[in-house]
Amino acid sequence: MFFDSFSSFIQMGNHGIYVWLSYGIFAVIVAANFISPIISRKKVIKDLERQMRREQK
Protein backbone atom coordinates (compact mmCIF):
# COMPACT_ATOMS: atom_id res chain seq x y z
CA MET A 1 0.00 0.00 0.00
CA PHE A 2 1.37 3.37 -1.03
CA PHE A 3 -0.63 5.41 1.51
CA ASP A 4 -0.07 5.38 5.30
CA SER A 5 -3.73 5.63 6.27
CA PHE A 6 -7.21 5.44 4.82
CA SER A 7 -7.72 9.19 5.13
CA SER A 8 -4.54 9.93 3.19
CA PHE A 9 -5.77 7.46 0.55
CA ILE A 10 -9.00 9.46 0.26
CA GLN A 11 -7.18 12.81 0.23
CA MET A 12 -4.50 11.75 -2.26
CA GLY A 13 -2.32 14.69 -1.29
CA ASN A 14 -4.92 17.34 -2.19
CA HIS A 15 -5.65 15.64 -5.51
CA GLY A 16 -8.42 13.48 -4.06
CA ILE A 17 -11.24 15.51 -5.60
CA TYR A 18 -9.79 15.14 -9.12
CA VAL A 19 -9.00 11.45 -8.81
CA TRP A 20 -12.30 10.43 -7.22
CA LEU A 21 -14.39 12.59 -9.53
CA SER A 22 -12.70 10.96 -12.54
CA TYR A 23 -13.26 7.46 -11.20
CA GLY A 24 -16.84 8.36 -10.30
CA ILE A 25 -17.63 9.48 -13.85
CA PHE A 26 -15.95 6.35 -15.16
CA ALA A 27 -18.03 4.15 -12.85
CA VAL A 28 -21.31 5.78 -13.90
CA ILE A 29 -20.64 5.48 -17.64
CA VAL A 30 -19.39 1.89 -17.30
CA ALA A 31 -22.49 0.98 -15.29
CA ALA A 32 -24.71 2.54 -17.94
CA ASN A 33 -22.99 0.46 -20.63
CA PHE A 34 -23.69 -2.71 -18.66
CA ILE A 35 -27.28 -1.91 -17.72
CA SER A 36 -28.60 -0.42 -20.96
CA PRO A 37 -28.33 -3.60 -23.12
CA ILE A 38 -30.00 -5.64 -20.34
CA ILE A 39 -32.95 -3.27 -20.25
CA SER A 40 -33.32 -3.19 -24.02
CA ARG A 41 -33.03 -6.99 -24.18
CA LYS A 42 -35.95 -7.34 -21.78
CA LYS A 43 -37.96 -4.86 -23.82
CA VAL A 44 -37.15 -6.57 -27.14
CA ILE A 45 -38.14 -9.98 -25.78
CA LYS A 46 -41.34 -8.63 -24.26
CA ASP A 47 -42.33 -6.87 -27.48
CA LEU A 48 -41.59 -9.88 -29.65
CA GLU A 49 -43.51 -12.22 -27.37
CA ARG A 50 -46.52 -9.94 -27.41
CA GLN A 51 -46.34 -9.80 -31.16
CA MET A 52 -46.14 -13.60 -31.40
CA ARG A 53 -49.15 -14.02 -29.14
CA ARG A 54 -51.11 -11.57 -31.27
CA GLU A 55 -50.24 -13.45 -34.42
CA GLN A 56 -51.33 -16.76 -32.93
CA LYS A 57 -54.80 -15.49 -32.13
Added chain:
Amino acid sequence: MWQALTRLYHKLGSPKWFYQISGRCMPWFLIAGSGLMAVGIVWGLAFAPADYLQGNSFRIIYIHVPAAMLSQSAYIMMAVAGVVGLVWKIKMSFIVGKVIAPIGASVAIIALLTGAIWGKPTWGTYWVWDARLTSMLILLFLYFGVIAIHNAIESEEMANKAAAVLAIVGSINIPIIKYSVEWWNTLHQPATITLTKKPTMAPEMFIPLALTIIGFYCWFAFWVFARTRNEILLREHRTKWVKKLLTSKPANNNGAST
Protein backbone atom coordinates in the same frame (compact mmCIF):
# COMPACT_ATOMS: atom_id res chain seq x y z
CA MET B 1 -6.60 -22.81 -45.06
CA TRP B 2 -8.31 -20.47 -47.49
CA GLN B 3 -11.45 -22.58 -47.46
CA ALA B 4 -11.54 -22.55 -43.69
CA LEU B 5 -11.23 -18.77 -43.76
CA THR B 6 -14.05 -18.30 -46.25
CA ARG B 7 -16.22 -20.65 -44.24
CA LEU B 8 -15.54 -18.66 -41.08
CA TYR B 9 -16.30 -15.51 -43.02
CA HIS B 10 -19.68 -16.76 -44.15
CA LYS B 11 -20.50 -17.98 -40.66
CA LEU B 12 -19.66 -14.57 -39.23
CA GLY B 13 -22.20 -13.13 -41.61
CA SER B 14 -24.91 -15.39 -40.22
CA PRO B 15 -26.88 -13.74 -37.42
CA LYS B 16 -27.85 -17.07 -35.89
CA TRP B 17 -24.26 -18.25 -35.69
CA PHE B 18 -23.11 -14.91 -34.30
CA TYR B 19 -25.86 -15.03 -31.68
CA GLN B 20 -24.83 -18.48 -30.48
CA ILE B 21 -21.07 -17.90 -30.48
CA SER B 22 -21.32 -14.48 -28.80
CA GLY B 23 -23.49 -16.00 -26.10
CA ARG B 24 -20.79 -18.52 -25.36
CA CYS B 25 -17.96 -15.93 -25.37
CA MET B 26 -19.66 -13.23 -23.33
CA PRO B 27 -19.20 -14.71 -19.82
CA TRP B 28 -15.48 -15.07 -20.47
CA PHE B 29 -15.10 -11.48 -21.61
CA LEU B 30 -17.06 -10.34 -18.57
CA ILE B 31 -14.96 -12.37 -16.14
CA ALA B 32 -11.64 -11.45 -17.75
CA GLY B 33 -12.55 -7.77 -18.11
CA SER B 34 -13.87 -7.40 -14.57
CA GLY B 35 -10.92 -9.23 -13.04
CA LEU B 36 -8.35 -7.21 -14.97
CA MET B 37 -10.11 -3.92 -14.24
CA ALA B 38 -10.47 -4.69 -10.53
CA VAL B 39 -6.82 -5.64 -10.09
CA GLY B 40 -5.56 -2.79 -12.29
CA ILE B 41 -7.65 -0.10 -10.61
CA VAL B 42 -6.92 -1.19 -7.03
CA TRP B 43 -3.24 -1.48 -7.90
CA GLY B 44 -3.19 1.87 -9.65
CA LEU B 45 -5.15 3.72 -6.97
CA ALA B 46 -3.66 2.31 -3.80
CA PHE B 47 -0.35 0.58 -4.53
CA ALA B 48 1.39 2.31 -7.44
CA PRO B 49 3.80 5.04 -6.33
CA ALA B 50 2.83 8.69 -6.89
CA ASP B 51 4.34 10.48 -9.88
CA TYR B 52 7.28 12.67 -8.85
CA LEU B 53 5.95 15.61 -10.88
CA GLN B 54 2.17 15.22 -10.85
CA GLY B 55 1.69 13.63 -7.46
CA ASN B 56 -1.42 11.50 -7.03
CA SER B 57 -3.45 13.10 -9.82
CA PHE B 58 -1.53 10.87 -12.25
CA ARG B 59 -3.65 7.94 -11.00
CA ILE B 60 -6.32 9.17 -13.43
CA ILE B 61 -4.11 7.61 -16.12
CA TYR B 62 -5.51 4.16 -15.29
CA ILE B 63 -8.88 5.09 -16.72
CA HIS B 64 -7.96 7.97 -19.04
CA VAL B 65 -5.50 6.12 -21.27
CA PRO B 66 -7.62 2.94 -21.66
CA ALA B 67 -10.63 5.09 -22.54
CA ALA B 68 -8.69 7.24 -25.01
CA MET B 69 -7.19 4.19 -26.73
CA LEU B 70 -10.47 2.30 -26.85
CA SER B 71 -12.45 5.27 -28.20
CA GLN B 72 -10.08 5.39 -31.18
CA SER B 73 -9.90 1.62 -31.69
CA ALA B 74 -13.68 1.41 -31.53
CA TYR B 75 -13.93 4.09 -34.21
CA ILE B 76 -11.57 2.14 -36.48
CA MET B 77 -13.66 -0.99 -35.92
CA MET B 78 -16.81 0.95 -36.80
CA ALA B 79 -15.20 2.26 -40.00
CA VAL B 80 -13.95 -1.22 -40.97
CA ALA B 81 -17.42 -2.63 -40.30
CA GLY B 82 -18.75 0.08 -42.61
CA VAL B 83 -16.33 -0.87 -45.40
CA VAL B 84 -17.17 -4.57 -45.05
CA GLY B 85 -20.88 -3.77 -45.04
CA LEU B 86 -20.72 -1.54 -48.10
CA VAL B 87 -18.42 -3.74 -50.17
CA TRP B 88 -19.75 -7.21 -49.34
CA LYS B 89 -23.27 -6.19 -48.29
CA ILE B 90 -23.10 -8.09 -45.03
CA LYS B 91 -25.98 -7.34 -42.69
CA MET B 92 -24.09 -8.39 -39.57
CA SER B 93 -21.35 -5.93 -40.31
CA PHE B 94 -23.78 -3.01 -40.39
CA ILE B 95 -25.31 -4.15 -37.09
CA VAL B 96 -21.90 -4.21 -35.41
CA GLY B 97 -21.08 -0.76 -36.80
CA LYS B 98 -24.37 0.57 -35.48
CA VAL B 99 -23.96 -0.76 -31.93
CA ILE B 100 -20.34 0.42 -31.63
CA ALA B 101 -21.36 4.09 -32.05
CA PRO B 102 -23.08 4.66 -28.65
CA ILE B 103 -20.44 2.62 -26.82
CA GLY B 104 -17.62 4.48 -28.53
CA ALA B 105 -19.27 7.82 -27.75
CA SER B 106 -19.56 6.94 -24.07
CA VAL B 107 -15.91 5.87 -23.96
CA ALA B 108 -14.82 9.08 -25.70
CA ILE B 109 -16.79 11.02 -23.07
CA ILE B 110 -14.85 9.19 -20.34
CA ALA B 111 -11.56 10.10 -22.05
CA LEU B 112 -12.53 13.76 -22.47
CA LEU B 113 -13.94 14.27 -18.96
CA THR B 114 -11.16 12.46 -17.10
CA GLY B 115 -8.66 14.35 -19.26
CA ALA B 116 -10.25 17.67 -18.40
CA ILE B 117 -10.30 16.87 -14.69
CA TRP B 118 -6.69 15.70 -14.88
CA GLY B 119 -5.76 18.92 -16.70
CA LYS B 120 -6.83 21.13 -13.83
CA PRO B 121 -4.16 20.11 -11.26
CA THR B 122 -1.56 19.40 -13.95
CA TRP B 123 -1.90 22.26 -16.46
CA GLY B 124 -3.99 24.64 -14.36
CA THR B 125 -6.90 24.51 -16.81
CA TYR B 126 -9.72 22.12 -17.66
CA TRP B 127 -9.64 22.75 -21.35
CA VAL B 128 -7.45 24.25 -24.07
CA TRP B 129 -8.26 24.31 -27.75
CA ASP B 130 -5.14 22.49 -28.79
CA ALA B 131 -4.79 19.80 -31.41
CA ARG B 132 -5.11 16.69 -29.24
CA LEU B 133 -8.08 17.86 -27.22
CA THR B 134 -9.91 19.34 -30.20
CA SER B 135 -9.42 16.26 -32.37
CA MET B 136 -10.73 14.07 -29.53
CA LEU B 137 -13.80 16.30 -29.30
CA ILE B 138 -14.30 15.87 -33.05
CA LEU B 139 -14.13 12.09 -32.53
CA LEU B 140 -17.00 12.37 -30.06
CA PHE B 141 -19.00 14.45 -32.55
CA LEU B 142 -18.37 11.88 -35.28
CA TYR B 143 -19.83 9.21 -32.98
CA PHE B 144 -22.82 11.50 -32.36
CA GLY B 145 -23.17 11.91 -36.13
CA VAL B 146 -23.37 8.16 -36.68
CA ILE B 147 -25.93 7.81 -33.87
CA ALA B 148 -27.96 10.68 -35.28
CA ILE B 149 -28.02 9.14 -38.77
CA HIS B 150 -29.41 5.88 -37.39
CA ASN B 151 -32.03 7.78 -35.42
CA ALA B 152 -33.02 10.17 -38.20
CA ILE B 153 -33.22 7.97 -41.30
CA GLU B 154 -36.23 5.68 -41.33
CA SER B 155 -35.04 3.30 -44.00
CA GLU B 156 -32.62 0.91 -42.38
CA GLU B 157 -30.73 0.29 -45.59
CA MET B 158 -30.22 4.02 -46.21
CA ALA B 159 -29.22 4.65 -42.60
CA ASN B 160 -26.67 1.83 -42.69
CA LYS B 161 -25.07 3.16 -45.85
CA ALA B 162 -25.00 6.79 -44.72
CA ALA B 163 -23.60 5.89 -41.30
CA ALA B 164 -20.94 3.69 -42.90
CA VAL B 165 -19.87 6.51 -45.21
CA LEU B 166 -19.63 8.97 -42.32
CA ALA B 167 -17.64 6.45 -40.27
CA ILE B 168 -15.23 5.85 -43.15
CA VAL B 169 -14.75 9.53 -44.02
CA GLY B 170 -14.34 10.43 -40.35
CA SER B 171 -11.55 7.93 -39.86
CA ILE B 172 -9.18 10.58 -41.26
CA ASN B 173 -9.45 12.03 -37.75
CA ILE B 174 -7.77 9.00 -36.15
CA PRO B 175 -4.21 9.65 -37.44
CA ILE B 176 -4.75 13.33 -36.65
CA ILE B 177 -5.47 12.43 -33.00
CA LYS B 178 -2.51 10.08 -32.89
CA TYR B 179 0.07 12.46 -34.33
CA SER B 180 -1.42 15.69 -32.96
CA VAL B 181 1.07 15.67 -30.08
CA GLU B 182 3.95 15.48 -32.56
CA TRP B 183 2.73 17.78 -35.34
CA TRP B 184 1.58 20.67 -33.18
CA ASN B 185 2.69 22.30 -29.98
CA THR B 186 0.36 21.03 -27.34
CA LEU B 187 0.01 20.84 -23.60
CA HIS B 188 -0.78 17.17 -23.92
CA GLN B 189 2.16 14.90 -23.26
CA PRO B 190 3.30 12.51 -26.00
CA ALA B 191 2.24 8.88 -25.94
CA THR B 192 3.04 7.22 -22.63
CA ILE B 193 3.22 3.77 -24.12
CA THR B 194 3.71 2.52 -27.66
CA LEU B 195 3.68 -0.96 -29.09
CA THR B 196 7.10 -0.60 -30.61
CA LYS B 197 9.16 0.75 -27.73
CA LYS B 198 9.74 -0.32 -24.18
CA PRO B 199 7.54 1.61 -21.76
CA THR B 200 9.18 4.66 -20.21
CA MET B 201 7.12 4.20 -17.05
CA ALA B 202 8.32 2.25 -14.04
CA PRO B 203 6.95 -1.32 -14.09
CA GLU B 204 4.95 -0.82 -10.87
CA MET B 205 3.14 2.03 -12.65
CA PHE B 206 2.98 0.40 -16.07
CA ILE B 207 1.68 -3.07 -15.23
CA PRO B 208 -1.62 -1.86 -13.71
CA LEU B 209 -2.10 0.37 -16.75
CA ALA B 210 -1.62 -2.59 -19.08
CA LEU B 211 -4.19 -4.51 -17.02
CA THR B 212 -6.84 -1.78 -17.20
CA ILE B 213 -6.26 -1.34 -20.95
CA ILE B 214 -6.78 -5.05 -21.70
CA GLY B 215 -9.66 -5.22 -19.22
CA PHE B 216 -11.43 -2.29 -20.84
CA TYR B 217 -11.18 -3.92 -24.28
CA CYS B 218 -12.74 -7.09 -22.81
CA TRP B 219 -15.62 -5.07 -21.40
CA PHE B 220 -16.01 -3.39 -24.78
CA ALA B 221 -16.32 -6.78 -26.49
CA PHE B 222 -18.97 -7.74 -23.93
CA TRP B 223 -20.95 -4.54 -24.56
CA VAL B 224 -20.76 -4.92 -28.35
CA PHE B 225 -21.94 -8.55 -28.15
CA ALA B 226 -24.80 -7.68 -25.79
CA ARG B 227 -26.11 -4.90 -28.02
CA THR B 228 -25.57 -6.84 -31.23
CA ARG B 229 -27.62 -9.76 -29.87
CA ASN B 230 -30.52 -7.41 -29.15
CA GLU B 231 -30.36 -6.07 -32.70
CA ILE B 232 -30.24 -9.62 -34.08
CA LEU B 233 -33.37 -10.62 -32.15
CA LEU B 234 -35.19 -7.56 -33.46
CA ARG B 235 -34.23 -8.02 -37.09
CA GLU B 236 -34.55 -11.81 -37.21
CA HIS B 237 -37.77 -12.10 -35.25
CA ARG B 238 -39.56 -13.70 -38.20
CA THR B 239 -37.06 -16.55 -38.48
CA LYS B 240 -37.73 -19.96 -37.04
CA TRP B 241 -34.77 -20.01 -34.67
CA VAL B 242 -35.70 -16.75 -32.94
CA LYS B 243 -39.31 -17.87 -32.53
CA LYS B 244 -38.09 -21.15 -31.08
CA LEU B 245 -35.74 -19.28 -28.78
CA LEU B 246 -38.50 -17.02 -27.51
CA THR B 247 -40.99 -19.79 -26.87
CA SER B 248 -38.58 -22.26 -25.32
CA LYS B 249 -37.12 -20.10 -22.58
CA PRO B 250 -38.43 -17.86 -19.83
CA ALA B 251 -38.67 -14.20 -20.77
CA ASN B 252 -36.90 -12.98 -17.69
CA ASN B 253 -33.68 -14.66 -18.75
CA ASN B 254 -31.44 -11.71 -19.49
CA GLY B 255 -28.16 -13.57 -19.13
CA ALA B 256 -25.62 -14.25 -21.77
CA SER B 257 -26.62 -17.86 -22.30
CA THR B 258 -27.69 -18.92 -25.75
